[in-house]
Amino acid sequence: MITPRHGRTYGVSPVHRRLKGMTIQRRDVDFGFDASTIPRDWCHDNAFQTTFLNALSLLFPEGEKFFVDSVKKLRDRAPGIEREITGFIGQEAMHGKEHRAFNDLLVAHGFPSAPGIDRRLRGFLKLVRRTLSPKSQLAATCALEHFTAMLAEQLLENPRMRDELHPSIRPLWLWHALEEAEHKAVAFDVYEAAGGGYVRRVAIMLLTTAIFFAAQALAHARLMADRKILWKPWTWLRGAGRLWLWPGYLTRLVPSYLSYFRPGFHPDDRDTRATLAAWRDQLFGDAGTLRAQTRLIA
Ligand SMILES: [Fe+2]
Numbered sequence: 001m002i003t004p005r006h007g008r009t010y011g012v013s014p015v016h017r018r019l020k021g022m023t024i025q026r027r028d029v030d031f032g033f034d035a036s037t038i039p040r041d042w043c044h045d046n047a048f049q050t051t052f053l054n055a056l057s058l059l060f061p062e063g064e065k066f067f068v069d070s071v072k073k074l075r076d077r078a079p080g081i082e083r084e085i086t087g088f089i090g091q092e093a094m095h096g097k098e099h100r101a102f103n104d105l106l107v108a109h110g111f112p113s114a115p116g117i118d119r120r121l122r123g124f125l126k127l128v129r130r131t132l133s134p135k136s137q138l139a140a141t142c143a144l145e146h147f148t149a150m151l152a153e154q155l156l157e158n159p160r161m162r163d164e165l166h167p168s169i170r171p172l173w174l175w176h177a178l179e180e181a182e183h184k185a186v187a188f189d190v191y192e193a194a195g196g197g198y199v200r201r202v203a204i205m206l207l208t209t210a211i212f213f214a215a216q217a218l219a220h221a222r223l224m225a226d227r228k229i230l231w232k233p234w235t236w237l238r239g240a241g242r243l244w245l246w247p248g249y250l251t252r253l254v255p256s257y258l259s260y261f262r263p264g265f266h267p268d269d270r271d272t273r274a275t276l277a278a279w280r281d282q283l284f285g286d287a288g289t290l291r292a293q294t295r296l297i298a
């Protein structure tokens with residue numbers, strides 16, 4: 001065993017930094033969504049917040065496929081964490097499957113733009129695959145995995161945020177959040193093992209931040225147009241205020257976002273093992289709320 005500078009003890013691996021006790025279980029969860037049981041404004045009964053999260057959900061299937069492909073391209077460079085990589089790939093594949101099932105309902109909910117958003121993202125990511133080197137593609141994945149981990153940890157730790165999700169859809173986001181937090185370090189560890197450096201990591205983070213917010217804003221605007229709230233400034237201001245002012249769900253993430261720019265940053269610097277253990281038990285334990293609809297994959 002080795003004790004790195006963080007003062008925590010890690011298992012011996014070529015990466016040397018992975019927290020002990022982090023298993024990445026693949027789970028095949030089947031939510032069997034039914035449009036008639038999910039309200040159109042399923043987040044806080046608020047059209048702005050719901051369309052924001054619908055837009056995010058539309059970016060997941062193609063985005064997560066990109067994450068998986070970028071890790072696969074360099075997985076041979078990270079011996080010693082094969083099990084974690086397999087867990088990461090399996091979890092992301094399941095997220096894509098269930099978010100696609102949810103996204104398929106959006107047309108029935110009055111969002112005819114939804115399939116076009118998915119299609120355009122696929123085209124854009126094709127261009128990214130052709131343009132960026134494998135290492136830079138993986139750096140983009142690390143950046144976006146940091147985003148998903150920040151959002152996930154906030155959802156798992158913030159009851160107010162959770163309560164805003166309608167019970168028909170809350171389990172999807174909780175399951176996804178738990179697994180994002182479980183595998184948050186995998187792409188990063190592969191990046192470092194493949195020789196990915198600091199300058200590329202932060203430069204790609206800045207680029208990815210700009211592109212991600214632009215893509216999310218475009219998708220959000222299209223869905224708001226479908227929902228006929230695009231030209232209602234009061235709806236906008238109130239919704240944006242909730243994201244950026246109070247409760248300020250996005251503003252609260254700024255310190256965590258900035259921590260990525262520290263030269264010694266590692267996703268496991270934020271140790272959330274206790275929170276994750278509690279959620280694993282609540283969702284998938286003996287009396288777990290999702291146990292009946294979940295198949296564990298060895
Ligand atoms: Fe995911």
Ligand SMILES: [Fe+2]
Pocket residue numbers: 067092145148180183
């Ligand atoms: Fe992820």
